[in-house]
Amino acid sequence: MPTYAFNDSDAVVIIGSGAGGGTLANELCQRGLKVVLLEAGPHLTAEDFVNDDWAAYEMLSWLDRRSASGNWRIAKDFPDAPSWHCKVVGGTTTHWSGCTYRFQDHELKARSTYGDIPGASLIDWPISLSELEPYYERAEAKMGVSRTNGLPALPANNNFKVMYWGAKRLGLSKISTGNHAINAVPYDGRPASIQDGFSVSGDKHGARWSTLNVEIPRAEATGKLDLRTGARAIQILHNEAGEANGVVYVDAAGTTHKQTAKIVVLAGNCIESPRLLLNSKTGRYPNGLANGYGHVGRHYLRHIIQTVWSIFDQPVNMHRGELMGGLVADFAEHDPARGFAGGYYIELNAMGLPTTAAFMNPGWWGYDFTNVIEQYAHMAGMFMTGEDMPQPGNRVTLNESELDAFGVPIANLHYDDHPNDLLMRNHGYKTLTGIHQAAGAKRCIEAPAYPASHNLGSNRMSAKPEDGVVDRNGETHEVKNLFIVDGSAFASGGACNPTLTIVALAIRQADFIATRASA
Amino acid sequence: MEIFSIVTRSITKNGVTAHKDPKLPPLPHVSDGPDWTNILNLFNPEQATLLVATVQTLYPHRGVAPTVYRRVVVNFDKLASQTPSAARLSLAFCDKLSAASPVSFTELAETYRISALKTIETTPEFIFVQRMSVRYLYDDLEIWASFGYEGASYHLGGYIKRGFDDLNWLPPLPNDL
Numbered sequence A: 001m002p003t004y005a006f007n008d009s010d011a012v013v014i015i016g017s018g019a020g021g022g023t024l025a026n027e028l029c030q031r032g033l034k035v036v037l038l039e040a041g042p043h044l045t046a047e048d049f050v051n052d053d054w055a056a057y058e059m060l061s062w063l064d065r066r067s068a069s070g071n072w073r074i075a076k077d078f079p080d081a082p083s084w085h086c087k088v089v090g091g092t093t094t095h096w097s098g099c100t101y102r103f104q105d106h107e108l109k110a111r112s113t114y115g116d117i118p119g120a121s122l123i124d125w126p127i128s129l130s131e132l133e134p135y136y137e138r139a140e141a142k143m144g145v146s147r148t149n150g151l152p153a154l155p156a157n158n159n160f161k162v163m164y165w166g167a168k169r170l171g172l173s174k175i176s177t178g179n180h181a182i183n184a185v186p187y188d189g190r191p192a193s194i195q196d197g198f199s200v201s202g203d204k205h206g207a208r209w210s211t212l213n214v215e216i217p218r219a220e221a222t223g224k225l226d227l228r229t230g231a232r233a234i235q236i237l238h239n240e241a242g243e244a245n246g247v248v249y250v251d252a253a254g255t256t257h258k259q260t261a262k263i264v265v266l267a268g269n270c271i272e273s274p275r276l277l278l279n280s281k282t283g284r285y286p287n288g289l290a291n292g293y294g295h296v297g298r299h300y301l302r303h304i305i306q307t308v309w310s311i312f313d314q315p316v317n318m319h320r321g322e323l324m325g326g327l328v329a330d331f332a333e334h335d336p337a338r339g340f341a342g343g344y345y346i347e348l349n350a351m352g353l354p355t356t357a358a359f360m361n362p363g364w365w366g367y368d369f370t371n372v373i374e375q376y377a378h379m380a381g382m383f384m385t386g387e388d389m390p391q392p393g394n395r396v397t398l399n400e401s402e403l404d405a406f407g408v409p410i411a412n413l414h415y416d417d418h419p420n421d422l423l424m425r426n427h428g429y430k431t432l433t434g435i436h437q438a439a440g441a442k443r444c445i446e447a448p449a450y451p452a453s454h455n456l457g458s459n460r461m462s463a464k465p466e467d468g469v470v471d472r473n474g475e476t477h478e479v480k481n482l483f484i485v486d487g488s489a490f491a492s493g494g495a496c497n498p499t500l501t502i503v504a505l506a507i508r509q510a511d512f513i514a515t516r517a518s519a
Numbered sequence B: 001m002e003i004f005s006i007v008t009r010s011i012t013k014n015g016v017t018a019h020k021d022p023k024l025p026p027l028p029h030v031s032d033g034p035d036w037t038n039i040l041n042l043f044n045p046e047q048a049t050l051l052v053a054t055v056q057t058l059y060p061h062r063g064v065a066p067t068v069y070r071r072v073v074v075n076f077d078k079l080a081s082q083t084p085s086a087a088r089l090s091l092a093f094c095d096k097l098s099a100a101s102p103v104s105f106t107e108l109a110e111t112y113r114i115s116a117l118k119t120i121e122t123t124p125e126f127i128f129v130q131r132m133s134v135r136y137l138y139d140d141l142e143i144w145a146s147f148g149y150e151g152a153s154y155h156l157g158g159y160i161k162r163g164f165d166d167l168n169w170l171p172p173l174p175n176d177l
C-alpha cells in the first residue's frame, strides 16, 4: 500500500469508507487516480466479527455522543444516539442488511409530482432516472444483487412465509423475497448465504456485499490506495481562490496532520459530513463551507421507518436466516387517493431477542411486556420504509454547548414530523398489522422508529445553487473541488432503502472526478 | 476472585439450545447463596438486592431463576464500575426508590413495588435502570433459551440446515416466486 506525502497535491482525499466513500475510492483507483482514504474507525475483518446483537453493535457503531431535539419520538427514546451508523472500515455497509432497490422515476421529480406541500421544502433531483439507470446496472452487478443479472432470489424463510400468506390473503400482488446484495449462490468470489441471521453483525461469512469485503480490497490491489484508519477528519481546508485543497485530521495516536488534496470528497454519512462543513468556517466562508445559501445540514431525512411485531399461535423463529428477505411493493407508488404524498415499501424485518426487546417500545415494562417477549419464538416482523417530507428546520447543527474529544462541537439532530409523515405512518401501521392479522396474528405490536438508519438529504443536490449544497455531480455549488458522495447528497428521499442509489451515484461521480483530475 | 466459568456458552431449556458466540466471554458465575454480592465492586448488599428486586418487578418472568436477575445486577455493577455516570445514576436510583415507600422496597408486595416504581418513572435514574435492565436481561443466554432464541449460528453452519424454512403451519409457497 502506498503512503502519499502530506504535501502531495495530486491525491483525491476521501473522508469515510462506507457505501459512498469506499465505492468511490475503488472506482477512482481503478481509473488510476491516487486516493487517500481517511477512516475514523478501525480496520476489522471477518475474524473479529461476532454473532451477537449487542457485542456487534458496540464493536461497529459510531458511539460518539450527539444530542436530539424536535417532536420525533427518537428525541425521547434515544436522546444521545438519534442516528444509527458505523465507525469502521466499510462504514455502515458492515452493518446493513443488503436490501437494494432503485428509485422510481417520479421520486426523482418529487416537487413536480407531489406539488406544493405546505411546510415541505421539496425539490426535483437534477438527475433523471434514465441518466441513473446505467449506473444502477453497474452497481447491481458489482454488488451481486439478487433477481438482477440472472442471479437467483434469496430463498424464502419462515418469517417470509407469514408475510407472503398475510399479503396474499389481503389481495396484495407485488410480493417477493426482494432484491439483496446478499448471495443466494456463490458470486464474484463470495460464498452463498448460510442463513446465519447475522449479516448485520459484520457478516462473518461474507455472503453480503460491503465496501469492506469488496471495494476496499480491490482498491488496495491497484496499488493506488492509501487507507488511513483511526484517522478523524476535523476540518476541510481551501486555498486563496476558495477551492478545497486539504483536510486536517487527527490520527489514532492523537497527532494532528494536514493532508493536501487535489480534490476533497466527504463521505462521512449524513450527520458527520454537514458537521464537518459547518466546522470548517473561515473568513471567506463564515457560515461554514458550501453554506452560502444556508442549506448545509438542512432538509435532513430519515424515511418513514417503523416495525410491526406480531405473535402467532405457532412458532416462527424469525431469527433464522437472512433478516430482511421479503418485499411487498404494492404501496410503493405515489397515489394521492391515499391522502398523502409518496409511497412506501414493506420489507421483512427480524432481530435477535436482545434488540427486539430493546426496540419494541423503549420504556415499556411490566407483565404486558414480559408476556409479549416470552413469545419471541412465535413472533414475526415486518417493517416499512417510506418517503418523508424534507423540511428546512429538520437539520444537523453544531451543539456549541458540548465539544467532542477532538474539540469539535457535537452534532444536534432536530426533526419534527410533517403531517404527511404522520399520515403515511398511520397508513403503514394499518397495512402491516393487516397483513399479519390475515396470516393469523393474535397480537400485533406497532413499534416506534429505532435510531435513524436511513440518514439522507442534509447536503442536498440541486439544479440551482440557491436550493441546495451540491450540483448534479455531487460537487458543492460554492467550493470547487469539494464533493459529497454519501446519503447527505440526496435531493429527496424516495421510499426505498438508499444504499444502491448511494453506490450508483458514487460510480457516476467517479467518471466526473476522473475527468476533472486529468484536466 | 473467580467470576467467570469457562464452560457456559450454550444452554438448553425446553428443547431449545441457545448459543453464545465462541469469541465472547461466557456467562459470569453467580452464587445461589446470599454471598453472591461478594463479587460486586460498587454496590453494597442492600443496593444489590434492591436492584435485583427492581429488575424482577420491571420484568417479571415466571420460572426464570433468581440467578438470572442477579446476573443483570452483576452487569450493572461492571458498567457502573467503569462509567462514572452509570455509577451516579444507579446509586441515585437506589436512594430514590428507597425513599419512595416507608417500608423497604424488597419487603413490599408486588402491587406496592409497582406503585413505588411508578412514582419515579419519569426520572433519569429510573429511565437508566429500566433501559439497562432490558439491555442485560434479554442478553442473558438462559433467557435466550427460555424464550426460544437460539443465538449465534455461524460456528454451527448457520440455519440453512437447521430450520430457516421449517414453518409448516401455513400452506406451502408457490414455486414461481
Ligand SMILES: Cc1cc2nc3c(=O)[nH]c(=O)nc-3n(C[C@H](O)[C@H](O)[C@H](O)COP(=O)(O)OP(=O)(O)OC[C@H]3O[C@@H](n4cnc5c(N)ncnc54)[C@H](O)[C@@H]3O)c2cc1C
Pocket (backbone or CB within 6 Å): A015, A016, A017, A018, A019, A020, A021, A038, A039, A040, A041, A062, A084, A085, A086, A087, A088, A089, A090, A091, A092, A093, A095, A096, A097, A098, A099, A100, A200, A231, A232, A233, A234, A267, A268, A269, A270, A272, A273, A276, A324, A453, A454, A455, A485, A486, A487, A488, A497, A498, A499, A500, A502
Ligand atoms: C442496521 C442497519 C441496517 C441497514 N440496512 C440497509 C439495507 O438493507 N439497505 C440499504 O439500502 N441501507 C441500509 N442501511 C443504511 C445504509 O447502511 C446506509 O445508508 C449507508 O451505509 C450510508 O452510506 P454512507 O456512505 O452515507 O455512510 P456510511 O456507510 O455510514 O460510512 C460513513 C463512514 O465515514 C466515517 N466517518 C465519518 N466521519 C468521519 C470523519 N470525520 N473522519 C473520518 N471518517 C469519518 C465513518 O466512520 C464511516 O465509516 C442500514 C443501516 C443500518 C444502521
